[in-house]
Amino acid sequence: xxxxxxxxxxxxxxxxxxxxxxxxxxxxxxxxxxxxxxxxxxxxxxxxxxxxxxxxxxxxxxxxxxxxxxxxxxxxxxxxxxxxxxxxxxxxxxxxxxxxxxxxxxxxxxxxxxxxxxxxxxxxxxxxxxxxxxxxxxxxxxxxxxxxxxxxxxxxxxxxxxxxxxxxxxxxxxxxxxxxxxxxxxxxxxxxxxxxxxxxxxxxxxxxxxxxxxxxxxxxxxxxxxxxxxxxxxxxxxxxxxxxxxxxxxxxxxxxxxxxxxxxxxxxxxxxxxxxxxxxxxxxxxxxxxxxxxxxxxxxxxxxxxxxxxxxxxxxxxxxxxxxxxxxxxxxxxxxxxxxxxxxxxxxx
Ligand code: SF4
Numbered sequence: 001x002x003x004x005x006x007x008x009x010x011x012x013x014x015x016x017x018x019x020x021x022x023x024x025x026x027x028x029x030x031x032x033x034x035x036x037x038x039x040x041x042x043x044x045x046x047x048x049x050x051x052x053x054x055x056x057x058x059x060x061x062x063x064x065x066x067x068x069x070x071x072x073x074x075x076x077x078x079x080x081x082x083x084x085x086x087x088x089x090x091x092x093x094x095x096x097x098x099x100x101x102x103x104x105x106x107x108x109x110x111x112x113x114x115x116x117x118x119x120x121x122x123x124x125x126x127x128x129x130x131x132x133x134x135x136x137x138x139x140x141x142x143x144x145x146x147x148x149x150x151x152x153x154x155x156x157x158x159x160x161x162x163x164x165x166x167x168x169x170x171x172x173x174x175x176x177x178x179x180x181x182x183x184x185x186x187x188x189x190x191x192x193x194x195x196x197x198x199x200x201x202x203x204x205x206x207x208x209x210x211x212x213x214x215x216x217x218x219x220x221x222x223x224x225x226x227x228x229x230x231x232x233x234x235x236x237x238x239x240x241x242x243x244x245x246x247x248x249x250x251x252x253x254x255x256x257x258x259x260x261x262x263x264x265x266x267x268x269x270x271x272x273x274x275x276x277x278x279x280x281x282x283x284x285x286x287x288x289x290x291x292x293x294x295x296x297x298x299x300x301x302x303x304x305x306x307x308x309x310x311x312x313x314x315x316x317x318x319x320x321x322x323x324x325x326x327x328x329x330x331x332x333x334x335x336x337x338x339x340x341x342x343x344x345x346x347x348x349x
Contacts, residue, residue: 003062004029004054005131005138005175015057021050030181033060036142061135079139083108083132087125089159091136093143093151101153102140106133106169107160112194112230114215116261118293119159128160130171137176137184151182155190157213157257161230162191163199173208186210192257194228195239204249213255213286214243218265219273227265236277244281254281259288262301266309275316285313285320 007015009030013023025046032043040046040054063081066088070077075095082088087108094101108125110117141151154176156162162169169191176184192213193200200212216236218224224231231239247254256278260266274285287310290300301309306322313320 001059004058036145099152105158106162116298127165130168133172134175153188157192163193163196195234197234197242200242204246209250216256219277255284262299266301271312287322
């Protein structure tokens with residue numbers, strides 16, 4: 001059946017009109033979905049006949065949860081969803097004192113192939129449709145609502161390269177931000193990219209001022225060519241120029257992500273090169289301790305090395321934080337639950 005969120009507002013209103021229902025019923029349906037309704041029958045302020053007609057025509061969601069894991073005493077939960085056609089993607093909910101953040105997937109697999117990433121090790125599946133991206137957020141909101149929480153932030157840092165699925169990602173961002181659906185401010189939505197420069201320029205013109213995060217990981221082309229292979233096409237200096245142009249156009253400070261790999265990109269030389277690359281730019285550097293991935297040659301640095309690296313970067317005038325290691329037990333690095341399910345180490349429900 002057709003997933004209800006695959007219809008635009010206009011298409012759903014047309015369907016309602018064809019079924020002798022007023023257009024405002026569309027807002028009621030969306031409001032129920034945003035509050036976590038799992039069936040049309042639960043939408044109590046709709047007439048019974050309309051609920052029956054909706055249930056006969058549509059699915060509330062196209063996603064099927066097939067595995068879950070939890071960590072941090074339940075503050076981090078991860079769900080593996082099966083998509084129509086059989087591919088699967090992960091979504092991670094992280095609960096904090098002042099916010100609830102969803103890490104969302106935009107592709108099943110990823111064509112970029114970063115060698116330290118669990119997702120990049122599997123063959124690329126397919127792009128997600130915009131409704132499949134939004135449905136991950138609706139599911140997270142359902143879970144959070146049952147805990148008296150509300151989804152407040154979304155980061156496109158799950159499986160896939162968001163800019164390689166550009167139109168669906170932009171459409172989903174508009175839906176996430178729509179006050180009639182989830183109403184998440186674009187400022188609380190982070191879109192990350194490994195560096196598809198033409199798409200960054202396009203994003204700046206969309207009038208959805210999301211925060212841009214660049215998966216940097218290395219400041220010299222020679223190393224970044226290996227860690228983030230798209231760098232061979234879009235070199236690092238040009239990438240940073242494009243990202244900063246985005247920041248200037250939108251007024252949003254750009255975030256640079258740096259997964260810390262022991263002995264690979266955590267040396268004094270790397271810190272110095274990072275400082276030179278971003279010096280004088282309105283930028284924030286986020287250091288991410290590596291979450292070990294099986295069958296890769298990479299390791300997480302010692303805490304002391306991370307601290308030293310941070311101080312070396314800070315000493316060059318950059319703004320730096322170390323991201324907490326939420327969800328290590330939850331296989332929370334992108335692609336890890338998927339990988340464990342594929343290897344048969346996690347039971348599939
Ligand atoms: S790190 Fe991101 S861009 Fe690289 S392979 Fe993994 S999902 Fe793709």
